[in-house]
Structures are given as structure tokens and as C-alpha cells.
Amino acid sequence: MRVIKNSFNVLVFLLMMFSFSQCASTKKVQLQEEFPVEFGEVYFQKWTSGIKEGGSGFDFYIYFNHELPTNIDLDSVYFMNKVAKLKKSNASSKLFIAHFKEINKNQIVLSNEPNAEYSNKLPLKLTKQPFELKSNQCIISYIKDSVTHYYKFSEVIEKEPLLYPSAPNNKQ
Template sequence: MATFSQCGVTKLETKAPVTLGAVYYQHWTDKVEGGESGIVIVIPVISNPKNIILDSVQFLGKQAKLEFKNNSVFIGHIKQESIQKEDIIMSSDPRAEYGNKVPKRANTAQFQLQTDQCVVSYKIGNKVKYFKIDKILKKDDMLYIDSDSKKP
């Protein structure tokens, strides 16, 4: 996966290397208690004469690998951190809290974006390039009845 490196200043291309349709995202949730949830971002490609493969997306402060589906759509799955599933010990005696795990830090995003923008990385040769997509649409949330159902 191409990464959104933190070194130096990364230049965004002024134009996407492919012609895009209406890019959108949806929140999804399992109905079962403690189920998973996340965001799916869908990037339809109308024209791609150079057969460029989009690699990763940065959206809403998170990063995801893009998957190529149906010969015309790239999809990124951003799994949400679940609300604390494990019990932690809270005590006035610090020794009782010894086994607690350190909380994970949120991903730090390289690009400062609005909530309706994302940055996509792609490779040309051995060079990683980036472009920004504006005006991403939000579709209605999806709810799955059970955790075994196929997620987006």
C-alpha cells in the first residue's frame, strides 16, 4: 500500500489522472450489540485511458487501501474503532491497574481536508502521486441485520 508519508511537502496534482463519476460515502453498522461499523467510500471511474490503479485514500482523518471492483469502481473500507470492548480495571491502587492496555492513538492525517474532501494516492512507475477529490456526497447509512451478512 502506498503510504501518505509525513516527510517533506507532498504536492497534490491539480487534476485527477482519470475521469471520475460522483464520489460518495456511507456509514455502515452491524445491528448486533458490539458489532462492527465503518465507512465505505466509493470512487466510480468513467474513463481511465492509461489504466492507472488508484492505491489508497485519506478520508475523514483515516487511511484505507482501495480495491478495484466491477472494472469501474474503486472502494475503500474504513473500519471504525469500536467503543471499548474490553474491561479495564479502575482502582485507587495503581498496582490493580497494571494489566490495562494502553489506548490506541488515532491516525494522524497528512492532509488537512474538509469533511467532503479526500486525497487519493496512485503510482506511476515507482513514483507515488496524489490528487484531491472535492464535493464527496454522503448517502444514507446502511444497517446490517447480523454480523455474518456481507458488508460493503
């Protein structure tokens, strides 16, 4: 009886160790060799607001030569160690845009009064990207037939930045 109990304990221990070892293994993302639709133009454009509170960032554009099939939905783009959701443009069904906004550290209020710091936003948690990319590469995440796929695009172009004018001075 004692042998059965000891062997049962060892079996349970091994089973637990095996199940926890699966949690530690990292899942490698499989990149697709081809994208289902031909790309037109893929570029990003930095922008800077004309007012201090407006901030800065960049917009990422993907233009396709043809409309996406109904079984494909674009999800996100990984670019410059950041990730953002892709949204279909209202102007064209072939154009998708992702907005990346830089965090303005000047907008953080530090005070002895807790109420003065109430408007501070929580900082975004940086997550380690599962991809190593060069400065002209991005990963496009898309869903095809309810399965998420990833495609590496290697010819991202940088266009001239948009510099918005500053707001007029209201002082007289």
C-alpha cells in the first residue's frame, strides 16, 4: 500500500512539473510568406501639434491596390517598438490607418496637493515585442477566417512630417 501511495505522489509531482513547464515555454509567432492582397503604398508620417498640450506622434498608412476580401480583417501594426490598431479610413475602403501618439512628459502635474495631480494619466506599460524589426519594417497582424496571422512588410517609407501651426495668441 505504501508503494502505491509513494508512486502516486511521484506521478502527481511529475504531472504538475510537466504542466508548469509548458507555461514557461515561449510561443514563437509564425510569419506568413505572402499577404493575401497586393499592397499599394505603406508609409508613416510624423506630426507635431502647434500647441504645447497637443503633443506629437505619427500616423501609419496602408493603402491596398484592391479591396480586402470579406474573410480578412486587419487588426494591428507593430512598428518602431510600438503597436496600434489599424482602422479603415472613411475616405477609402482600401486605406487603413493606425495612430501612434507620443507621451508628453510636460503634461504630468507633480504637486503636494493630491487634487492637483488628479488629471494625470497612468503611464502606458511597455510590453516586449515578439518581433525584431529594422527601422523600415513592420508586422501587420490580420485575421483570416477567424485565425490571426502575421506578415512582415519591409519597405515602409517615411513621408515629410506634418507641422501644424500654433494657435493664435489671444492676448491683446
